[in-house]
Amino acid sequence: MSAALTPAPPLPDLSQVTRVDEVGVAERVARFQTRSIKTESKTAALKMILSMIDLTTLEGQDTPGKVRQLCQKAMHLHDQLPGLPHVAAVCVYPTMVGIARKALGDSGINVASVATAFPSGMAPRHIKIDETKIAVAEGADEIDMVISRGAFLQGDYRFVFDEIAAVKEACGEAHLKVILETGELSTLDNVRRASVLAMHAGADFIKTSTGKIQPAATLPVTFVMLQAIRDFHRETGRMVGMKPAGGISNSKLAIHYLVMLRETLGNAWMTPEWFRFGASSLANDVLMQLQKQATGVYQSADYFSKD
Amino acid sequence: MATQAARIPVAKTYKIYIGGKFPRTESGRYYDLQNAKGKVIANICRSSRKDFRNAVVAARAAQPGWASASAYLRGQILYRIAEMLEGRREQFIAEMTVQGVGKKAATEEVDAAVDRLIYYAGWADKYQQIFSAVNPVASSHFNFSVLEATGVVSILAPESSGLLGLVSNIAPTIVGGNSCVVLASESLPLNAVSFAEVLHASDVPGGVVNLLTGYRSELAGQFASHMDVNAVICCDADDDTAADIQVKAADNIKRVIARDGINWSKATAASPYFVADVQETKTTWHPIGS
Numbered sequence: 321m322s323a324a325l326t327p328a329p330p331l332p333d334l335s336q337v338t339r340v341d342e343v344g345v346a347e348r349v350a351r352f353q354t355r356s357i358k359t360e361s362k363t364a365a366l367k368m369i370l371s372m373i374d375l376t377t378l379e380g381q382d383t384p385g386k387v388r389q390l391c392q393k394a395m396h397l398h399d400q401l402p403g404l405p406h407v408a409a410v411c412v413y414p415t416m417v418g419i420a421r422k423a424l425g426d427s428g429i430n431v432a433s434v435a436t437a438f439p440s441g442m443a444p445r446h447i448k449i450d451e452t453k454i455a456v457a458e459g460a461d462e463i464d465m466v467i468s469r470g471a472f473l474q475g476d477y478r479f480v481f482d483e484i485a486a487v488k489e490a491c492g493e494a495h496l497k498v499i500l501e502t503g504e505l506s507t508l509d510n511v512r513r514a515s516v517l518a519m520h521a522g523a524d525f526i527k528t529s530t531g532k533i534q535p536a537a538t539l540p541v542t543f544v545m546l547q548a549i550r551d552f553h554r555e556t557g558r559m560v561g562m563k564p565a566g567g568i569s570n571s572k573l574a575i576h577y578l579v580m581l582r583e584t585l586g587n588a589w590m591t592p593e594w595f596r597f598g599a600s601s602l603a604n605d606v607l608m609q610l611q612k613q614a615t616g617v618y619q620s621a622d623y624f625s626k627d
Numbered sequence: 628m629a630t631q632a633a634r635i636p637v638a639k640t641y642k643i644y645i646g647g648k649f650p651r652t653e654s655g656r657y658y659d660l661q662n663a664k665g666k667v668i669a670n671i672c673r674s675s676r677k678d679f680r681n682a683v684v685a686a687r688a689a690q691p692g693w694a695s696a697s698a699y700l701r702g703q704i705l706y707r708i709a710e711m712l713e714g715r716r717e718q719f720i721a722e723m724t725v726q727g728v729g730k731k732a733a734t735e736e737v738d739a740a741v742d743r744l745i746y747y748a749g750w751a752d753k754y755q756q757i758f759s760a761v762n763p764v765a766s767s768h769f770n771f772s773v774l775e776a777t778g779v780v781s782i783l784a785p786e787s788s789g790l791l792g793l794v795s796n797i798a799p800t801i802v803g804g805n806s807c808v809v810l811a812s813e814s815l816p817l818n819a820v821s822f823a824e825v826l827h828a829s830d831v832p833g834g835v836v837n838l839l840t841g842y843r844s845e846l847a848g849q850f851a852s853h854m855d856v857n858a859v860i861c862c863d864a865d866d867d868t869a870a871d872i873q874v875k876a877a878d879n880i881k882r883v884i885a886r887d888g889i890n891w892s893k894a895t896a897a898s899p900y901f902v903a904d905v906q907e908t909k910t911t912w913h914p915i916g917s
Binding site for chain 2: 621622623
């Protein structure tokens with residue numbers, strides 16, 4: 321069944337990828353966290369965060385009812401607060417794509433699906449491709465694929481590269497987000513290398529983690545990936561999006577990510593089209609903060625929908 | 628020949644207690660505590676509303692675990708606090724005298740505080756029987772009312788009784804499974820901070836009791852308006868403050884418990900009704916089967 325694939329783009333020379341200065345990264349990241357964002361800027365940032373969230377449920381115990389509930393939440397984040405944006409997407413398993421698609425209707429919210437044997441990625445390629453095609457056929461606008469970390473760590477870059485390219489082709493119109501699972505890549509050098517590899521293979525987005533492995537998204541890892549995106553853009557003129565996922569559960573941290581994004585990639589990337597947060601509990605904390613900004617009173621989780 | 632310079636005494640900077648840790652106030656502000664002669668004896672944190680908010684977050688996180696601990700265990704832990712306080716009796720008496728309380732009065736107050744903790748430790752597994760009930764109903768159901776902890780309680784501790792007043796409000800609150808955020812007496816704060824150290828050494832899970840120091844005028848509104856606080860205990864507030872607290876607490880229908888003019892050294896200042904003040908009654912219907 322190996323016929324009729326369009327020729328893959330050329331594999332970049334990964335030995336030439338810039339080395340990462342870990343100490344420098346740590347220092348730079350520490351400085352992003354010293355910014356204090358207050359009053360109107362904070363409200364604007366919080367709303368921007370909401371619009372960038374991929375509201376996610378990825379559990380073995382997911383049911384159609386739970387997915388519909390999440391879609392309802394995506395469309396009605398907190399009706400007491402006027403003028404809120406909706407989230408960017410709802411992220412579910414492939415079997416739930418049809419249900420989410422139907423529930424979201426013409427709300428403008430995308431459906432993202434984790435295809436390709438999420439979260440381990442341990443499946444033969446033709447199965448990953450089939451899974452991707454099924455998810456797209458069911459109505460997924462975005463595909464979140466995981467790379468084969470084993471092959472990558474073994475140094476079999478060609479295999480990983482071809483796999484991403486093949487899935488990208490199977491995606492058709494759908495956007496492809498490539499999950500590097502940085503918690504398993506062990507060094508920042510590997511993160512940088514995997515980012516370059518994924519972008520050259522055709523990723524529309526690169527994403528840190530599945531959320532199933534600790535550590536998930538961290539500021540240093542995201543910073544390295546943002547720099548890779550910046551350099552790739554300079555080199556090829558193509559913009560690639562970024563999605564940190566997993567472990568970003570409070571507004572303060574999310575605002576630090578926005579600061580980092582602004583100072584690394586600039587305003588062009590500060591839209592849901594180019595930056596996403598993969599999170600399930602972040603939205604509620606942001607809503608609580610927005611309510612606090614509006615009323616001046618600290619809020620209780622009792623007054624916000626449960627995820 | 629150099630003579631030995633006179634030693635300069637070190638005024639301790641007392642910290643606050645949030646989530647089982649002793650941070651300095653986030654605001655970086657302090658007030659001087661002076662003795663009767665106007666000499667600075669310690670630096671006391673002037674907690675900000677951010678500190679208060681952090682404390683509520685810690686209290687909320689700790690509350691379910693604490694409430695689900697057995698009544699027996701909560702009683703044991705209260706007894707342990709009493710033991711630890713007894714062990715540091717001399718320090719507490721010394722701190723109290725530094726703040727201008729007479730030696731005899733100080734000794735009595737510390738001893739009374741220990742006794743009060745043991746009093747409430749004893750109530751831990753008994754107040755339920757006293758306040759719960761099986762209710763008569765006309766259908767074939769058991770209908771019973773039982774008490775449950777209300778959640779996070781904020782406490783504005785009595786101004787005039789730095790240790791005993793503090794203990795007399797904390798103990799009945801936590802014995803019933805609540806967690807609390809307490810603002811210590813502004814003029815007599817030393818014992819409160821040392822009491823946090825006692826709690827820390829007494830198996831009380833971090834976050835169950837959070838102790839702040841600072842200006843009541845600055846913080847009282849926060850204690851009443853925070854939506855994640857379920858009840859506010861307000862000791863010895865002036866009329867304006869009390870009214871303000873009532874209004875702000877109404878937003879999320881907090882319970883407001885005013886404790887004014889209580890002489891904490893009296894035996895009548897200890898009662899299971901202080902436990903019941905911060906409990907909710909849950910009524911359950913259960914069909915009678917055969």
